[in-house]
Amino acid sequence: MNVQKLKKEWFGNVRGDVMAGMVVALALIPEAIAFSIIAGVDPQVGLYASFCIAVVIAFVGGRPGMISAATGAMALLMVTLVANHGLEYLLAATVLTGILQVIFGFSGLSRLMKFIPRSVMVGFVNSLAILIFIAQIEHFEGESWVMYALVALTLLIIYTFPLISKAIPSTMIAIIVVSAFAIFMGFNVRDVGDMGALPSTLPIFLIPDIPLNFETLAIIFPYALSLTVVGLLESLLTSNIVDDMTDTESNKNKESKGQGYANVVTGFFGGMAGCAMIGQSVINVKSGGSGRLSSLVAGVFLMFLIIILGGLVVQIPMAALAGVMIMVSISTFDWGSIRAMPKIPKSDTIVMVLTVIVVVYTHNLAIGVFAGVLLSMVFFAAKISRVKLTEEEGSDKTTKVYRVQAQLFFASVSEFTKSFDYDKDAEAGIKHIDIDLSESHVWDDSAVEALDKVKSKYKQKDITTGFIGVNKESSRLIEKLDGMISGH
Amino acid sequence: MYKKVLLAADGSENSVRAAEHAMAMVEHEQDSHMDIIFAVDGDKSKSDVLKYGDSNVINSKRKAKLAPIETKLKEKNISYDIHIKHGDPGPTIVKFANEGSYQCVIIGSRGLNQVQTMVLGSVSHKVAKRVQCPVMIVK
Numbered sequence: 001m002n003v004q005k006l007k008k009e010w011f012g013n014v015r016g017d018v019m020a021g022m023v024v025a026l027a028l029i030p031e032a033i034a035f036s037i038i039a040g041v042d043p044q045v046g047l048y049a050s051f052c053i054a055v056v057i058a059f060v061g062g063r064p065g066m067i068s069a070a071t072g073a074m075a076l077l078m079v080t081l082v083a084n085h086g087l088e089y090l091l092a093a094t095v096l097t098g099i100l101q102v103i104f105g106f107s108g109l110s111r112l113m114k115f116i117p118r119s120v121m122v123g124f125v126n127s128l129a130i131l132i133f134i135a136q137i138e139h140f141e142g143e144s145w146v147m148y149a150l151v152a153l154t155l156l157i158i159y160t161f162p163l164i165s166k167a168i169p170s171t172m173i174a175i176i177v178v179s180a181f182a183i184f185m186g187f188n189v190r191d192v193g194d195m196g197a198l199p200s201t202l203p204i205f206l207i208p209d210i211p212l213n214f215e216t217l218a219i220i221f222p223y224a225l226s227l228t229v230v231g232l233l234e235s236l237l238t239s240n241i242v243d244d245m246t247d248t249e250s251n252k253n254k255e256s257k258g259q260g261y262a263n264v265v266t267g268f269f270g271g272m273a274g275c276a277m278i279g280q281s282v283i284n285v286k287s288g289g290s291g292r293l294s295s296l297v298a299g300v301f302l303m304f305l306i307i308i309l310g311g312l313v314v315q316i317p318m319a320a321l322a323g324v325m326i327m328v329s330i331s332t333f334d335w336g337s338i339r340a341m342p343k344i345p346k347s348d349t350i351v352m353v354l355t356v357i358v359v360v361y362t363h364n365l366a367i368g369v370f371a372g373v374l375l376s377m378v379f380f381a382a383k384i385s386r387v388k389l390t391e392e393e394g395s396d397k398t399t400k401v402y403r404v405q406a407q408l409f410f411a412s413v414s415e416f417t418k419s420f421d422y423d424k425d426a427e428a429g430i431k432h433i434d435i436d437l438s439e440s441h442v443w444d445d446s447a448v449e450a451l452d453k454v455k456s457k458y459k460q461k462d463i464t465t466g467f468i469g470v471n472k473e474s475s476r477l478i479e480k481l482d483g484m485i486s487g488h
Numbered sequence: 489m490y491k492k493v494l495l496a497a498d499g500s501e502n503s504v505r506a507a508e509h510a511m512a513m514v515e516h517e518q519d520s521h522m523d524i525i526f527a528v529d530g531d532k533s534k535s536d537v538l539k540y541g542d543s544n545v546i547n548s549k550r551k552a553k554l555a556p557i558e559t560k561l562k563e564k565n566i567s568y569d570i571h572i573k574h575g576d577p578g579p580t581i582v583k584f585a586n587e588g589s590y591q592c593v594i595i596g597s598r599g600l601n602q603v604q605t606m607v608l609g610s611v612s613h614k615v616a617k618r619v620q621c622p623v624m625i626v627k
Contacts, residue, residue, distance in 0.1 A: 121538055121541070122538055125538065237537065240537045241533050243543065244537055244543065244546060244574070245530055247574055282530040336538075337538070
């Protein structure tokens with residue numbers, strides 16, 4: 001990395017980055033608090049996380065202009081860990097997540113992400129949206145009409161304020177107005193203060209207070225692995241979106257490592273694991289942010305606001321936060337995927353819906369992604385194992401050509417051998433058959449065996465066979481395996 | 489009289505209609521040239537990345553959207569360039585138009601009703617208001 005590039009990434013767009021960073025900080029505060037509540041920890045854990053991650057990523061991230069902080073996807077994965085083992089284990093899992101992500105980054109494992117089909121990614125964001133929405137429902141339990149009215153008011157302001165001005169995030173306006181209204185009217189509704197402590201100081205370095213033994217590792221490792229995969233998935237997806245929005249390229253392995261460093265630091269400073277955020281990154285770019293400075297400003301300004309205004313933040317009614325989260329859920333959901341349903345292949349829709357169902361049932365995005373990938377592999381194998389055979393007459397009546405259009409491998413061989421009509425060919429007086437493989441590919445030993453089988457079946461009927469148009473790679477495989485088979 | 493015009497298009501029906509008018513303006517002129525701007529906003533970026541993933545696929549899909557317009561331009565032998573720009577359509581088109589020296593900007597109107605215009609905002613109105621050269625809004 002040369003100095004000039006570094007300088008441009010940091011100071012190429014100072015005004016835009018500072019403005020956008022401040023806008024993002026305002027939009028981050030309610031989300032960081034709400035995601036902490038989803039995870040079951042004090043709001044300060046999410047706020048510390050958002051501060052640490054945004055600041056660290058500004059220096060070590062691979063995608064300038066992208067915003068990373070505490071996120072809903074990650075928070076949802078932590079719920080049972082926090083409930084069963086407590087905050088200290090979450091912090092340890094956060095550090096381990098970071099270490100795993102750094103390993104992923106160095107080993108280039110993050111490239112594996114490209115094997116995740118689009119329909120699984122769509123299922124991922126859709127189920128994330130649904131889970132965030134479901135998580136809000138509990139805030140309504142046992143509440144009076146005041147709660148519903150305040151949530152409705154929040155949503156109304158969020159969706160109509162942009163008509164007046166787009167300079168300030170409408171979520172912030174909604175929160176200020178609804179909080180002021182609730183305090184002024186003296187409504188006795190639950191507020192952020194009831195959900196736990198808010199930070200009054202900068203985070204300090206602490207080693208998670210856990211026994212360092214195998215049992216601890218056994219507890220946190222599965223969580224850390226899920227967090228690693230989901231964190232990288234959302235981060236790489238977001239970086240692709242920012243790449244497209246800014247028409248620039250970014251370094252995905254550097255981003256993986258950066259996410260890892262950020263999570264290690266966060267874990268030691270009392271924050272929960274996080275990753276890149278699609279919504280915030282879009283806000284950042286739209287507000288004019290494109291450099292590393294915007295992420296730094298977002299993190300620092302967020303912490304500044306919380307320390308200065310902490311006394312006011314605790315008075316934000318939960319209704320306002322729930323309203324903001326419902327908006328986050330609506331904008332996270334990929335509505336285009338519903339509209340596109342009639343147009344895209346059915347198998348894609350099934351994979352997407354299955355991913356959503358598994359996630360909503362298990363409350364674990366990682367398991368849903370895994371199930372979606374498995375199912376799409378099955379569909380892919382089914383699609384690619386289709387065999388198409390066309391018959392053509394040969395040079396005279398006793399010869400015949402079969403043109404094969406197929407990928408020959410373990411899944412397609414049984415259909416392939418069955419596609420030939422051995423009896424009919426014998427009755428028709430055929431003496432020689434050419435099998436044209438120019439539009440086919442022989443992939444494995446079961447394919448070679450199948451070719452042998454076809455040959456021997458015709459031999460039983462006194463028909464000779466020949467293969468034509470075999471491509472180089474396929475013939476190399478056939479020769480190699482034939483040598484082995486006849487060598488027995 | 490029109491030798492250099494800018495067409496704002498996104499492949500929608502309205503933009504194809506606008507393209508027809510734009511073509512009528514330049515097709516009988518010597519050395520005329522049409523630039524086409526396709527503005528992609530943040531939400532569109534998000535849904536395209538989700539849908540297609542790979543940036544090469546995204547680019548070819550976006551180009552494909554303008555294919556009906558391109559075929560007509562080729563038929564009529566009109567010289568043209570396509571520019572895919574990122575950002576809010578209104579400001580992006582205005583900036584591009586004002587940076588080049590065009591004799592006319594042609595844009596389709598989405599045909600929204602009053603409520604929709606209030607909520608979504610009218611791109612063509614914004615463009616008409618802020619572009620410094622003549623603007624043709626095709627209904």
